[in-house]
Amino acid sequence: MNTLTGSSDEALVAAFVAGDESAFNQIVERHARWVYAICLRYFGNVADAEDAAQETFLAVYRRASTFSGTARFSTWIYRVATNACNDIGRKRSRRPQASGHALHDEMIEVAAEDLLARRELGMELASALDALEAEYREPIILHDVVGLRYADVADHLGLPVGTVKSRIHRGHAKLAATLAHLKTQPSGPVSPQT
Amino acid sequence: MSAPRDDEWLSAYLDGELDDAATAELEERVVRDSALAARLDAVLGVIVGLRGLDQVAPPPGLANRLLDGMATQRAHTPVVPLRRRRPWLAISSAAAAVVLVAGIGAALFPISQRLGQRSAAEQAATAQGLRRLAESGESLVADTEAPLPDEAAARTYFTSRLERLQRDLDGTGGSEATRREAIMAAALFRTGTAPGACLDTVAPAGGGSTVTHVESVVYGGRPGIAYLVLRDGSGEVDALVTDPQTCRVRVVIDL
Numbered sequence: 001m002n003t004l005t006g007s008s009d010e011a012l013v014a015a016f017v018a019g020d021e022s023a024f025n026q027i028v029e030r031h032a033r034w035v036y037a038i039c040l041r042y043f044g045n046v047a048d049a050e051d052a053a054q055e056t057f058l059a060v061y062r063r064a065s066t067f068s069g070t071a072r073f074s075t076w077i078y079r080v081a082t083n084a085c086n087d088i089g090r091k092r093s094r095r096p097q098a099s100g101h102a103l104h105d106e107m108i109e110v111a112a113e114d115l116l117a118r119r120e121l122g123m124e125l126a127s128a129l130d131a132l133e134a135e136y137r138e139p140i141i142l143h144d145v146v147g148l149r150y151a152d153v154a155d156h157l158g159l160p161v162g163t164v165k166s167r168i169h170r171g172h173a174k175l176a177a178t179l180a181h182l183k184t185q186p187s188g189p190v191s192p193q194t
Numbered sequence: 195m196s197a198p199r200d201d202e203w204l205s206a207y208l209d210g211e212l213d214d215a216a217t218a219e220l221e222e223r224v225v226r227d228s229a230l231a232a233r234l235d236a237v238l239g240v241i242v243g244l245r246g247l248d249q250v251a252p253p254p255g256l257a258n259r260l261l262d263g264m265a266t267q268r269a270h271t272p273v274v275p276l277r278r279r280r281p282w283l284a285i286s287s288a289a290a291a292v293v294l295v296a297g298i299g300a301a302l303f304p305i306s307q308r309l310g311q312r313s314a315a316e317q318a319a320t321a322q323g324l325r326r327l328a329e330s331g332e333s334l335v336a337d338t339e340a341p342l343p344d345e346a347a348a349r350t351y352f353t354s355r356l357e358r359l360q361r362d363l364d365g366t367g368g369s370e371a372t373r374r375e376a377i378m379a380a381a382l383f384r385t386g387t388a389p390g391a392c393l394d395t396v397a398p399a400g401g402g403s404t405v406t407h408v409e410s411v412v413y414g415g416r417p418g419i420a421y422l423v424l425r426d427g428s429g430e431v432d433a434l435v436t437d438p439q440t441c442r443v444r445v446v447i448d449l
Contacts, residue, residue, distance in 0.1 A: 025261060028257050028260055028261055029257045032252060032256045032257040032260055033250070033252040033256070034247070036250065036252045036253075036256055037247040037248070037250035037252075038247060040250055041245055041247060041250075046253060050253075050259065053256075054260050054264060055398075057260055057264060058264055058394060059394075059395070061264070062391070063391075066439065068224075068225045070224055070225050070226075070227075070228055070231040071224055071231040071232075071234050071235055072238075074235075074238070075231075075235050078208060078238055079207075079208065079440075082208070082209060082210045083210060083440060083441070083442055086210050087395055087442075087443060090443065090446070122243055125240065125244070129244075140244065144241065144244035144245050145245070145246075147245075165206070168205070169202045169204075169205035169211075170201055170202050172204070172240050172241060173201035173202065173204060173205060173233075173237055174201070175240045175244075176204075176233065176236040176240045177201075177236075179236065179239070180236055
C-alpha cells in the first residue's frame with residue numbers, strides 16, 4: 001500500500017518537491033475531477049477541458065515548489081487551472097462557452113430558474129443567496145449559475161461591464177462573509193462548501 | 195489594500211481578472227496573512243457552490259489519461275521541480291553573468307546530467323547542436339533586464355533584435371529540442387528566475403513552435419521573462435512577456 005494514501009495535499013506537495021514522483025500521481029488522481037470541472041466550465045466541451053486539465057497538471061509539476069501552503073491547495077490549483085485555460089483560450093483564439101447573445105431575456109430567466117432548481121446549492125448558500133441584495137444576486141445568478149459572460153450579463157441588465165464585474169466580485173465576498181457568520185452561530189448547521 | 199477592496203479583489207483574483215501588479219500584491223499578502231488566505235478559500239467555496247463545480251462528473255479514466263499524456267510530454271521536455279534543479283543551476287550560474295549562452299563550458303556540465311538518461315545517439319546530437327549554437331555566437335538566453343515600459347517600447351526593442359536573430363533561425367542554432375535543452379539548462383537570471391520557467395506555457399513541446407531567444411526584461415516596471423517564439427507553420431515570430439512567478443502571459447507582440 002502506498003504510504004502517501006490519505007496524506008494531506010500539503011504533505012503530497014512536500015513529498016513531490018522532495019523528489020517523490022509517486023506523490024505527484026496522487027495529486028493528479030485526487031484533483032483531476034476538480035481541475036476538469038474548472039476547465040469544462042471555461043471551455044464548455046470535454047476535449048478542450050481535458051487538454052487544459054493536462055496543461056494545468058504540467059504547470060503544477062513545474063511550479064509545485066511555489067505553493068506556499070497558506071491558502072488551500074485546491075485554491076492554488078484553481079488559479080493554476082484558470083491561468084492554463086486563459087492561456088490556451090488565447091493561443092487558440094477560442095472563446096469560453098455560453099454567449100448570451102442568442103438568448104432572449106425570457107429564456108435567460110427560465111434557464112436561471114431551472115438551473116437554480118437543479119443545482120444543489122446547499123441550504124446555507126441558497127439562503128445566503130436569497131438574502132443577498134438584488135443588485136448583487138441578479139448578476140451572480142446570470143454569471144455563475146447560467147454561465148453568461150460578463151458582457152452578456154451587462155447587456156441583459158443594462159449595466160456597464162465594470163459595474164457587473166464589481167457587483168459579482170463583491171457579491172461573492174458578501175456571500176462568503178454571510179456563510180462564515182452562519183458557521184459561527186452555535187445553532188446553525190455546518191457543512192463544508194468545498 | 196483596504197478590506198473593502200480585498201472583498202472585491204479576492205473573487206477577481208480567483209478568476210484571473212486582476213492585473214499583474216494587483217495579482218502580485220494579493221499573492222504576497224495571502225502568503226503573509228492567514229486570515230486573508232482563509233477568506234480567499236471561503237470565496238472560492240462560494241464560487242464552487244454557485245457554479246456547481248463540485249457536481250461535475252469526470253469522464254471515465256480521466257486521471258490515467260492525464261498522467262499518460264503528461265508522461266509523453268515530459269519525455270520530450272525535461273521538466274524538473276525547481277528545488278531539485280537549483281543545486282547544479284547555482285553552480286553553472288557562477289559561470290554566466292550577463293549573457294547566458296548555452297556555451298560549451300557553462301552548459302555542458304548541467305546538460306551532462308540529463309544526457310546520462312538518454313541514448314548515445316541523442317547525446318551526441320544534443321552535444322553537437324549545443325556546440326553549433328555556442329559557435330554561432332548568438333545569444334539564446336540573455337539576462338539584460340531590458341527596461342520596456344510598455345507594449346510600444348517592447349515592440350521596438352524586439353523588432354530591432356529580429357535581424358540578428360534571423361541568422362540564428364536560418365540553421366546555425368540547432369533544433370527545437372536542442373534549444374529547449376539549452377534553455378532549461380541555462381543558469382538562473384540575477385533575479386533568481388530560471389529562463390526556462392515558462393517555456394512550456396509559451397511554446398509547448400512538439401507544438402509547432404521554436405523558441406529563438408529568452409531574455410530577462412523589466413516590463414511595465416516589473417520583472418518579466420520575454421520569449422521570442424517562431425511559429426513554424428506561419429513563419430511568424432511572436433514576443434511574449436511572461437510573469438516569472440505565475441507564467442501568466444502579460445503581453446503578446448506579433449513581430
